[in-house]
Ligand SMILES: [Zn+2]
């Protein structure tokens with residue numbers, strides 16, 4: 001499994017990164033020509049960087065953690081590519097898995113009507129704990145703790161496990177989401193001692209505590225830091241709870257496991 005960080009800026013695009021988007025690529029075990037490509041979130045700004053790595057029309061599926069704009073808005077631009085790129089593919093609809101109301105939300109953002117967007121997208125509903133298969137990849141959504149319906153994704157293929165929290169505060173479902181992950185991409189929008197509100201985001205200490213509690217996490221990588229956070233403060237706050245190295249997601253970083 002290869003993870004490419006397309007965008008990791010928290011809550012809005014930053015000077016060095018778009019908002020959330022993570023590309024997962026897995027070779028087909030039976031066909032050496034085929035690579036399965038799944039995008040986790042399509043936050044604002046991500047469609048531009050995505051084109052540096054793949055033809056966006058080659059995606060096999062998109063999974064949306066939730067419908068805040070920093071996780072879904074570039075579906076509007078991707079729709080334009082699907083529908084209007086000369087010679088572009090229009091026959092096959094791209095599966096888009098998301099929370100309730102995804103089609104309506106994107107339709108309102110685009111300003112068209114839902115039936116227009118459904119020419120390009122097959123909108124499918126995520127449900128807590130119900131796995132979805134895309135070729136050799138399985139994505140299991142877990143309901144998280146955020147002000148809107150939000151899922152974390154446990155992405156598995158063979159022995160490889162990627163866990164991505166989306167946006168969340170501490171919750172019981174972080175344990176089955178993160179347990180034994182080769183790479184745990186854990187959001188860290190809040191700073192301990194600065195952000196007191198609960199039920200929205202993790203801080204460094206809470207991100208690390210969740211990974212410790214889950215057990216067996218090999219790599220802890222903080223992500224979704226807004227540009228107003230000092231990354232080294234977040235890293236240090238997590239490192240106080242985490243026994244190993246605390247990594248920070250790097251824009252356009254690639255990770256194989
Ligand atoms: Zn967010």
Ligand SMILES: [Zn+2]
Pocket residue numbers: 066068146167
């Ligand atoms: Zn959010």
